[in-house]
Structure formats: C-alpha cells, structure tokens
Amino acid sequence: CLVTQILTGLFLAMHYTADIATAFSSVAHICRDVNYGWLIRNLHANGASFFFICIYLHIGRGLYYGSYLFKETW
Template sequence: GLFLAMHYTSDIATAFSSVAHICRDVNFGWLIRNMHANGASFFFICIYLHIGRGLYYGSYLYKETWNIGVILLLLVMMTAFVGYVLPWGQMSFWGATVITNLLSAV
C-alpha cells in the first residue's frame, strides 16, 4: 500500500491517470497493484474463515472475547472503507454500497 500511495493522487481529475501510471510506468507497478488487491481480498477471506471457525467451535459463548473480535472486525472494515472508498471519487458510490451491505449483513 505504501508503494502504491507514493504514486497515487486522490484528485478526481487525475486519480484514474495515476493508476494507469502505476500500472504502466512504475517498475512492476502492475504486480504490486494486483498483489495489494488480491492480498486484501485474501485477508478478508481469512477473517471470515476465522469467524466461521469460532461459530463452529462455540467461541461465541465467551462474550468478552467474541465482542472484542466483533469490534476488531468492524474496525478493519471501517479502515478498508476509509482507505478504499474515500480516495476514489469515481468509485465511492459503488464501494459505499458494497461495504454498507456487508455491514448490514453482519
């Protein structure tokens, strides 16, 4: 994320061009961008698997531990919201819809 942030501009007029610059002009920028996107998706898959494991083994009975986990999940989702939706003016409505639906499903 830090390497991508060095070349990214969040201005609505130049955001798409900066992503094209990352993919075309930065050495292995296309690889860094794809690894970042896929790594973030894999991170959330791991979180959901961890929640599923907790449900299977009845860890929700430990109220304090379970509530801390829920708070951590919400913090991670809010961080993803701030880091992904807010910089992208073009994609903010789509991202806000997806993340809001995920929050309402939880």
C-alpha cells in the same frame, strides 16, 4: 498477510493522486511506468480479498466450535 497489505499500500500511495481529474491517470501511471507497478497493484487487490476470506474463516471457525460460549474469553 497484513504486512504485505501495508507495504504494497504504502508503495501505491507514493504514486497515487487523489485528485478527481488525475486519479485514473495516476493508476495508469502505476501500472505502466512504475517498475513492477502492475504486480504491486495486483498483490494489493488480491491480498485484500485473501485477508477478508481469512477473517471470515476465522469468525466462522469460532462460531462452528462455539468459542463464543467461553466465559474466559469475554
């Protein structure tokens, strides 16, 4: 999950321009001109959502089972 985020983020960063005048054009370039750029962008966006869902589930599981009470953890 995290490895996919890092790899897709690196590939996107290779083609992205942070300049205010060309940022939108660089995203359009990624989606249209880069091979499977649309797929990499969607994987990165959906992977981030999935990653945060996993984090929230992990925290919720710890709260539900009361693992915050274990003194050995702290």
